[in-house]
Amino acid sequence: AQSVSQHNHHVILSEAASLELGCNYSYGGTVNLFWYVQYPGQHLQLLLKYFSGDPLVKGIKGFEAEFIKSKFSFNLRKPSVQWSDTAEYFCAVSGYSGGGADGLTFGKGTHLIIQP
Amino acid sequence: ETGVTQSPTHLIKTRGQQVTLRCSSQSGHNTVSWYQQALGQGPQFIFQYYREEENGRGNFPPRFSGLQFPNYSSELNVNALELDDSALYLCASKEWAGGRETQYFGPGTRLLVL
Numbered sequence: 001a002q003s004v005s006q007h008n009h010h011v012i013l014s015e016a017a018s019l020e021l022g023c024n025y026s027y028g029g030t031v032n033l034f035w036y037v038q039y040p041g042q043h044l045q046l047l048l049k050y051f052s053g054d055p056l057v058k059g060i061k062g063f064e065a066e067f068i069k070s071k072f073s074f075n076l077r078k079p080s081v082q083w084s085d086t087a088e089y090f091c092a093v094s095g096y097s098g099g100g101a102d103g104l105t106f107g108k109g110t111h112l113i114i115q116p
Numbered sequence: 117e118t119g120v121t122q123s124p125t126h127l128i129k130t131r132g133q134q135v136t137l138r139c140s141s142q143s144g145h146n147t148v149s150w151y152q153q154a155l156g157q158g159p160q161f162i163f164q165y166y167r168e169e170e171n172g173r174g175n176f177p178p179r180f181s182g183l184q185f186p187n188y189s190s191e192l193n194v195n196a197l198e199l200d201d202s203a204l205y206l207c208a209s210k211e212w213a214g215g216r217e218t219q220y221f222g223p224g225t226r227l228l229v230l
Contacts, residue, residue: 004158032216044159044206044221051216090158094217103149103161103172104208104219 002027004091006107013081014115021076021110023091031093033074034104035065038088047089050074061085086114119143120209120222128228129197137192137225139207147210148190149219150182154203164210165190194227202229 007022035047048059055067092104119142147166151159161174165184179195208219
């Protein structure tokens with residue numbers, strides 16, 4: 001069964017600090033990788049996604065993520081965070097088993113608080 | 117905005133009752149998935165429908181069931197509600213492009229079971 005582990009459950013940073021949120025996954029086949037963000041009171045939004053090719057992917061709002069296959073990792077980064085980045089961040093993986101669609105498997109999320 | 121809508125936004129039920137939640141997919145998306153997000157947790161996959169048939173299911177009991185209609189709108193039905201069913205229920209419609217899929221989520225229905 002596939003699983004996703006997010007190491008930091010709560011992160012507090014000051015504005016302009018650099019951000020890196022860790023994500024490791026376990027899956028036996030080819031995976032698609034995603035980061036979603038959930039701003040307070042809003043629905044899940046797609047930040048970025050990786051299917052194949054260049055392991056460094058860029059998303060919206062200045063976020064990027066690097067896929068490192070040997071480490072089964074897909075860490076999210078941002079060089080300089082803003083107060084508006086305060087949100088819950090979820091790493092997710094999708095794949096297919098022999099029985100059909102497995103859906104997205106999400107990590108437990110990282111609650112990011114940016115202090116002004 | 118993703119174009120995925122859900123109704124109702126909030127719902128209160130009592131244990132043992134049945135509930136139906138509704139989702140309207142983004143135009144052109146023929147695959148819909150449902151997820152349960154408990155407080156402080158990531159969403160968990162319930163099941164997926166493609167062209168009106170269930171084609172994938174997570175670790176949820178049969179009292180969680182669904183329907184998908186020809187216009188690709190969808191329902192999630194939960195029978196014999198339990199207190200632990202209290203959660204945010206998310207619907208996601210799936211975009212296929214170049215053999216790759218991306219899911220776009222609706223705002224969710226928050227269900228409270230008393």
